[in-house]
Amino acid sequence: MRLVDLSHAIVSGMPQWPGDDQSLRVVRHSEHGPSSCESSRVEFGCHIGTHVDAPRHFLAGAGGVDDMPLERFAGPAVVVRPVPGVGPGPLPASLLDGIDLEGIGFVLFDTGWSRYWGQPRYYEDWPWLSGELAGRLASCGLKGVGLDTPSLDGFNGRRAHDLCAAAGMVNLENLANLGELPTRGFSVLALPLKLAATEASPVRAVALFDR
Template identity: 30%
Template sequence: MTFRIIDLSHTLNATGMSIWPGHPSFSSYKLPDKRNVTALSFGSHTGTHLDAPSHFIADGLAIDQLDLQRLFGRAVAVDVRGKDARERIGWEDIKGYEEKLGEGVIVLICTGWSRYWGTDKYRDHPFLDPDAATKLVERGVRVIGVDTLGPDEMRVEEEVEAGWVSTHEVILGAGGMIAENLRGVEEVIGMERPIVSLLPVKIGGCDGAPIRAIAFEA
């Protein structure tokens, strides 16, 4: 049996990537060896990756401790491609998918913003309202994937210090996980019964790790 695999990951490259301000970029170095061996360097949140609860939550699980069962399974792609730059994605945009939600369902938010990958506009993506994230968590959802830098609007430091509650905190605080910088989610929208795999590289004690995210029709 073969499946048509949809690649939901961007390529890790030395140039042309969108990276969260201040995070390490990707670099690689071929060792002077007869065999090809490459030394790699990048941040735990560089490229298409998964946030572990410990990214935001002090005693949250690290990337090597996650329940893999949650990261492979039935998915729902929410089509919000009509949203503008920095526009809010609210529960009113998601509730039409409510009957497909439930325990163990992976929710992919499709903004279409991956087309701006590598450009300045990529930072001005639509964002998921924390209240909508709370309603997803209440319905048993613990894994959310976005085709943007993150589920939250990029904020200035003062707002963050003023105690602004973010969508990151809602999801990771519920023991959930967030897949960021996905691509190709548009192709999942048309699928009848999509299955998604978001398995991270098993890095001991780490707050995040790269994933080779895929989707296929079961």
């Protein structure tokens, strides 16, 4: 089995969603010594780094990351690649034209925006799902959708989140290394921490190949 890491490293001081403190804080309780070992406490926001949004994020009463079946976070995937160098703005529904989604669990959009990860520009504006595109995805019986951008929506939008949440889908955001993947022939695994009564969780997302 071959794995491709689709997650960004979480580091202190990295850029984050404007006005939303998702900062990583690591507190060392003890260090290595003759009679001690290293022990730490970690604090972070649920939407830090590469993470998954459960429907509960935008839909009251919907499932959170702790009560959704694990099967919802894994499945066969395809990669959709917009025009190289696509800039900020809505991605059109026509990107799905001619793509066979039969038996597919996840659609991943490789916009190339992850090249700005770690830079302030990453969170200034980005490619996002148009309402029409999100609606088509929500009607396909998918488990989830993923992007290499901060959000399914633009900075002040929520239409894509609402449509996907209503369809019971999970959202993978801030994905990395999508350019290393073929358009199909692999599965995605993005298990959240089992955080009780929460709407999101960091994940170690990976693409799995049988060989």
